[in-house]
Amino acid sequence: MNEWLKKSLERLKSLWASWGLPQKLILIAVILAAVVGIVLLFTVSGAPTQLRLINTPIKSDDELRLITNRLDSEGIDFTIAEGNILYVKDLETRSRAVSVLLREDLIPKGTSLWDVFSVDRFTTTDFERNVNLRRAIIQEVTRHIESIDAVDRANVVIEIPEDKLFTQDQKPVTASVILYPKPGSDIANNRKQLEGIQKIIKFAVSGLTDENIVITDQNGIVLNDFAGLANFDRLELTKREQLLIQRQEAYYRAAVLRALQQIYTADRVRDLNIKIDMDMSKKAVETVEHFPFTLKPDNPLTPYDDSSISPSVRLSTERKSYEYQGTGFNPEGPAGMEGQTAPAYKDLQNMVGKATETYVIENEALNKRNTVEESSPKMDRVTVSVNIDGVWKWKYNDKGQPEVKADGGIEREYESIAQPELDSAAALIRDAIGYDRMRGDSVTVRNIQFDRSSQFKAEDAEFLRAQQLRRVVLYSLIGLAFLLVSFIVFRLVSRELERRRRISEEKRALEQQMLRENAIRQAEEQNIEVSMSVEERKRLDLQEHAINMAKEHPEDVAQLIRTWLREE
16 A cells, blocks of 8 residues: 555646646646635535525515514524515524414515425325324424423314305314423413414414413413403502502602701611602593684884784674564454453553664674693692701810710710701702692601710720720830930940940050060060060060051051040
8 A cells, every 4th residue: 555655646746747838737736726626615504594584575664674673682593584584593593483473463475384285295185184283283383382482392283174055064274283481481370471362363374263272281270361350450550550659759768868867867867758649540531722823923122012812713693683563462362252351451552652672793703722642640648757967976075085974985965956947958858859839749847856875985985995095005105215215325325335335444454465565575674584475476466566556547546546445
């Protein structure tokens, strides 16, 4: 094998040497093209495959925007290809995205999500197609329901009856679902999730209605009985209303506390109680308002009001006038019968009379505005109570030091808050909550002392520790100063004694030296040999050398002596 490889290499070398430059370039180009082709092949084959989220392109830009925003909010990764076609990375992501879009009614109209027949065979019967369609719908619906986080497993049964000729003989489409929730899931009481599952099933099967869908849990309890959830909805509504009131109370409490604590510090303003009564009933109020016509608006450039206002506009006028002159006539009734005229008026029937009747009817139109508004919720009453503590101050003596009681505590005095200051704080709170006296709002600001026993105890202990520390430091400094002075005195006395001892020793040594030198001198004068030790001979030579040095260089010797004296 090695010999064959060697022969192959030698043959390639010989061929390479025999080729010209164009042949070599062509070979290099072919090798590079093969390498690039292999790299592209692996790159394309290794790219992740994607699935279509919706089979048909989305034609409306508004629908595409709503769908993409919803998928982004759910954290689902997707890509948009040419023609507004959405792609996802895998089948699980597709099931989750489709369930979200079905739940939120975001599936475009005319879109079919069920690819049942990918391959149509010639031998496939209509019965097989119906069975395959039913099976595909059940599997797809099951996959969508199980993609919900709160569902562990789902069992779906859909019954699609055969089409009948007459409507009265046609059986309805029905669907039953058994949900197995995950541990800790609240899907059994979550109406929104149940409605989403019901919509998934309803949109998956044509002709299926809400009343023909039954969703139960593993215990057989019906979950989509929304009529039976009326009490639960009422409790949920009450919870939301109370949560709204608590949020409003927390907002007012934070605003008032922040304003007061910035003025009086947080330690003095601790307790703030606020209670808000709100009317959560929904009311529709219709108001009819009549107001005059403005024929000419006021000119703001003039110093006076030059507007022209008419209280009404005349629509129509009806006038009627009646005038009578002549002899009066009193009818007597039917012929042959006595009239009903009283005797007193019969004497006046031939008198001349005059009657005039005139009236005018004018129809006026007023400016009219109809206002219809709904109010919910409405704040009925706000009550606020807050306690602000006064200021505790230490008492000081004439020397400017705190007064200490017999038990070791500090003497204090309490300064309460003046009533005008409390009124100012109450006015601040009224403006913060939008005080309305007609609404029955109440704001109470009191000055009540807080129990500060533990705080005073800690302050007294800290004060006593500080006093003890000051005493210890003072006594330590006094002792240190005493030790320093004693050391200086001892040092001076020791140096003085050492100096005196050295002077006496030098004086004694000098006297002994002088006596010895005199004795040696006398012995030399008498020609007596005197034995001297080596040390004495060196000392004598050194002395003679010093004497000669002093005689030859007196200034240097004087400077040396001054240095010695300075060091001493």
